Amino acid sequence: MKKATSLLTDDEIRSIEAAIADVEKNTSAEVVPVIASASGRYDRAEDLFGLLFSLIVLGCTWGWIQGLAPVVDTWGASTASRLPMAAALAVLAVSFFMGMALTSHFPVLRLPLITKREMQEEVERRARETFQRLKIRKTEDATGVLIYVSLYEHMVHVVGDDTINAKLTREDWQTLCDTIITGFRHGKPEEGMRKGILRCGELLASHFPVAPDDANELVDTLYLID
DSSP: OOGGGGGGHHHHHHHHHHHHHHTSSBBBSEEEEEEOOOOOOOHHHHHHHHHHHHHHHHHHHHIIIIHHHHHHETTEEEEEESSSSSHHHHHHHHHHHHHHHHHHGGGGGGGGGGGGGHHHHHHHHHHHHHHHTTTTSSSSSSSSSEEETTTTTTTEEEEOHHHHHHHHOOHHHHHHHHHHHHHHTOOHHHHHHHHHHHHHHHHHHHBOOOOTTTOOSSSOOEEEEE
16 A cells, blocks of 8 residues: 555655645635545454455365365265364464455455445545644634545545635535546646645635735645555
8 A cells, every 4th residue: 555655755745835835825725735545444344354365265275175075884975074163263263364464464455345435434534633633723714724635545535614614615625636636546646736736726715815914824734644
């Protein structure tokens, strides 16, 4: 899984931060971009993969190693399992934890077991948490905006403060999100982020133009969260 801290070069980070500064020359709003490696742990998907993996291992063990052994008694020939129940349970338990370990090291393995809705909920939840943690709500006029990008889920979510939300809708933000996603999809995350931030500035400037006494309340930086 791609780590947020290794996604961009120093020059690309500076380019994105310069875009933030340019945007805030024309609006009183504060723009805070964040790139996170992932938003959720998805324990349910991890457990499901472990279960499926353990069943596959047990089936392979049964078919390739254990087999069926003929047992002859006074009534004629029959077949019986050579794999004791205790051994079968041990195989299930060990392979279950092996499957969970695999998903921890290779998170892509649990992607087929995660619904898009579950991902969306996790991204939105983590975005709201980040909005609070970075104290974006502390701006004087409630004009903070978080642009949250989650690499694992391939999703972008925008969180605006109360004053922002009174003027801009989810449909307004979707164009910004689409711009960023297009950049990432084409292998140009820096370009996507920079264009997305500039688009954000266009949306904000029309409703929240910069004031003569405007102060920069939040540092113009790109946050990278692994």
